Amino acid sequence: MASGTRTIEVELSTTGLDAHGKPQRRPLVTNDGGSAFEIGAPDSMEPELSGDHMLINIGPQHPATHGVLRLVLELDGETVVRCIPHIGYLHCGFEKIGEYRQYNQIIPWTDREDYLNSIGNNVAFALGAERLFGIEITERCIVLRVIAAELSRIISHLVWLGTTCIDIGAFTPFLWAFQERENVYNLLESWVGARLTTSATRVGGMAADIPAGWMDGLRQFIRTFPVTVDEIDRMLTRNAIWVGRTIGLGVMSPEEAINWGLSGPMLRASGVAYDVRKDFPYLEYETYDFDVPIGTNGDVYDRFLVRMEELRQSVRILQQAADRLPEGPVNIDDPRIILPPKSKATSEMESMIHHFKQVMEGPRPPAGEAYVAVESPKGEKGYYMVSDGTSKPVRWRIRPPSFVNLAAIPKMVEGHLLSDVIAINASIDIVMGEIDR
Amino acid sequence: MTGKFETVSAGSALPANDAPVTPHGIPHRGGAVNPAAAALGASFPGAIVRTEVVWGETTIIVVPGRILEVMQWLHDDPDQRYDFLSDVTAVEYRDLDRPVEVVWHLRSLPFRRFLRIKAQLPRNAPLQVPSVWSIWKSADWIERECYDMFGIRFVGHPDLRRILMWEQYKEGYPLRKDFPLRGRFSRSEQLRQALVQNPEAKYSMEELSIADAFEDLPEDMRRRIGSGERTGE
Numbered sequence: 001m002a003s004g005t006r007t008i009e010v011e012l013s014t015t016g017l018d019a020h021g022k023p024q025r026r027p028l029v030t031n032d033g034g035s036a037f038e039i040g041a042p043d044s045m046e047p048e049l050s051g052d053h054m055l056i057n058i059g060p061q062h063p064a065t066h067g068v069l070r071l072v073l074e075l076d077g078e079t080v081v082r083c084i085p086h087i088g089y090l091h092c093g094f095e096k097i098g099e100y101r102q103y104n105q106i107i108p109w110t111d112r113e114d115y116l117n118s119i120g121n122n123v124a125f126a127l128g129a130e131r132l133f134g135i136e137i138t139e140r141c142i143v144l145r146v147i148a149a150e151l152s153r154i155i156s157h158l159v160w161l162g163t164t165c166i167d168i169g170a171f172t173p174f175l176w177a178f179q180e181r182e183n184v185y186n187l188l189e190s191w192v193g194a195r196l197t198t199s200a201t202r203v204g205g206m207a208a209d210i211p212a213g214w215m216d217g218l219r220q221f222i223r224t225f226p227v228t229v230d231e232i233d234r235m236l237t238r239n240a241i242w243v244g245r246t247i248g249l250g251v252m253s254p255e256e257a258i259n260w261g262l263s264g265p266m267l268r269a270s271g272v273a274y275d276v277r278k279d280f281p282y283l284e285y286e287t288y289d290f291d292v293p294i295g296t297n298g299d300v301y302d303r304f305l306v307r308m309e310e311l312r313q314s315v316r317i318l319q320q321a322a323d324r325l326p327e328g329p330v331n332i333d334d335p336r337i338i339l340p341p342k343s344k345a346t347s348e349m350e351s352m353i354h355h356f357k358q359v360m361e362g363p364r365p366p367a368g369e370a371y372v373a374v375e376s377p378k379g380e381k382g383y384y385m386v387s388d389g390t391s392k393p394v395r396w397r398i399r400p401p402s403f404v405n406l407a408a409i410p411k412m413v414e415g416h417l418l419s420d421v422i423a424i425n426a427s428i429d430i431v432m433g434e435i436d437r
Numbered sequence: 438m439t440g441k442f443e444t445v446s447a448g449s450a451l452p453a454n455d456a457p458v459t460p461h462g463i464p465h466r467g468g469a470v471n472p473a474a475a476a477l478g479a480s481f482p483g484a485i486v487r488t489e490v491v492w493g494e495t496t497i498i499v500v501p502g503r504i505l506e507v508m509q510w511l512h513d514d515p516d517q518r519y520d521f522l523s524d525v526t527a528v529e530y531r532d533l534d535r536p537v538e539v540v541w542h543l544r545s546l547p548f549r550r551f552l553r554i555k556a557q558l559p560r561n562a563p564l565q566v567p568s569v570w571s572i573w574k575s576a577d578w579i580e581r582e583c584y585d586m587f588g589i590r591f592v593g594h595p596d597l598r599r600i601l602m603w604e605q606y607k608e609g610y611p612l613r614k615d616f617p618l619r620g621r622f623s624r625s626e627q628l629r630q631a632l633v634q635n636p637e638a639k640y641s642m643e644e645l646s647i648a649d650a651f652e653d654l655p656e657d658m659r660r661r662i663g664s665g666e667r668t669g670e
């Protein structure tokens with residue numbers, strides 16, 4: 001910490017001491033004209049507070065920054081005058097690495113950017129690559145991917161809910177949210193074998209079909225989960241402390257929100273009904289009956305309400321997807337894209353050669369480019385891929401929604417109190433893995 | 438509490454029954470062209486290099502110097518209304534004879550349209566394009582990232598400095614094709630550079646000018662601030 005700030009801290013935090021650590025003889029309590037308190041201490045003993053702006057550093061190692069975000073705040077008293085965010089502590093160069101990987105090999109990297117939405121990222125990346133390859137996936141695969149994406153949205157919103165509760169001072173909903181999240185992770189584990197880093201999709205299909213009896217588990221979750229949502233709703237929505245800590249903070253008007261490029265619940269809380277699932281549909285989302293909740297004030301409280309309602313809408317979508325899941329193959333029938341079954345690859349010469357050539361050379365899309373955006377829990381997540389006809393992309397670009405949403409934080413926190421910065425930052429729902437990539 | 442509030446709805450400029458559907462059977466080349474292409478060609482003769490449609494997405498390649506006026510028109514024109522800037526990025530091809538491309542992805546929320554604008558930057562000139570920050574505030578960080586990763590200068594950006602890499606990063610621009618995957622310096626050199634960093638110098642010049650700490654700074658930082666230097670310039 002710079003030493004100038006250190007001096008200010010001593011002056012402010014240690015009442016009754018002067019800047020050199022000597023006790024002040026002047027009484028701490030004075031009244032306006034009270035001569036009784038004029039003991040004769042010189043005015044210079046009193047620390048000058050007005051006009052002194054303080055520099056406060058939050059993070060990168062701070063639990064309320066949800067990762068390794070660092071905010072440098074200029075404070076006037078307790079009011080934020082300026083906010084300078086610093087990011088990049090988690091930068092790993094995913095996009096660079098993607099240029100050296102085949103399309104299927106990139107899928108594990110998509111797990112690790114927005115790690116709360118890993119299976120949703122898998123789906124999004126596979127959709128982008130399939131547009132680049134010109135592939136139409138099977139009906140069963142479409143519905144399975146919808147289930148995966150909505151489960152992923154539920155996980156992400158639950159983690160957001162739990163951590164935001166902790167940030168603002170409520171502990172119980174955190175436990176309830178994480179209990180339900182555990183149920184979803186159990187479902188995912190029994191499907192693809194992994195919990196956090198799922199790598200569930202492949203170009204042209206999925207890594208695995210759902211196991212027998214899996215839909216029973218999903219239906220049970222669909223039955224029990226709304227109860228938890230209602231409990232959290234009862235706990236928070238009309239809670240005076242919760243409302244007091246969130247309402248009127250970080251307000252973005254609809255025009256500002258669009259201009260700043262906000263997306264997802266951030267944008268919808270401002271009253272802009274833009275949802276990629278409705279407006280630029282993919283995975284046949286237009287055939288599902290669900291609502292897009294929007295807020296009216298664009299503050300932290302509305303973002304909370306929007307996400308709570310999205311949890312319920314996701315359950316609606318899951319119910320419809322579970323009812324319509326068709327039988328049939330998951331992967332497309334194209335040996336240029338899809339690997340042969342492992343049992344054949346280890347027992348038949350032709351399949352082994354096929355497998356070898358697929359893995360070593362990789363499928364090749366025609367030269368071209370595609371930008372496919374999906375509605376991730378954070379907002380519009382886009383994958384932009386450019387191919388020159390080889391098996392590795394020339395450019396793989398992630399359009400990270402929380403990166404763009406976070407860019408508006410200086411605008412949102414300025415003029416608010418220091419403690420509100422934590423609430424506003426939490427309302428953005430940032431994941432630093434996605435922001436830094 | 439903001440008081441007056443008007444809900445904005447995506448697709449509000451379209452007829453009510455014009456509901457979008459998941460696209461199927463998209464051709465590799467050709468297909469429906471975004472109406473902005475013809476309108477731009479009529480309004481800005483000479484600014485449009487060419488238009489292509491790849492996988493159903495219209496790409497309009499614009500002369501780099503005229504990006505700002507084209508973008509402003511796309512944002513303001515009542516028949517276009519591209520009010521949402523999704524992304525700004527760049528593409529450098531493995532074929533080093535091809536120009537570096539800067540790519541803007543725009544969305545028109547009222548008309549539910551998607552448009553890709555490109556500018557091709559020749560390699561024998563400095564890589565720079567006009568910044569669209571004055572039109573969309575979302576360009577702020579996205580352009581900074583593009584500058585950080587590709588070294589493309591966005592002229593007119595108010596605060597163009599590195600964002601993902603740190604201020605003192607000396608190895609260049611990581612997403613350029615001439616940048617090796619493992620970095621330019623060996624691991625030992627990277628470690629050595631990390632160890633000689635001054636851990637006290639973690640605030641940027643701009644931030645230190647806020648704090649009244651000038652006298653306590655290291656000598657070199659005092660000299661740099663004294664000469665009016667700001668971060669990233």
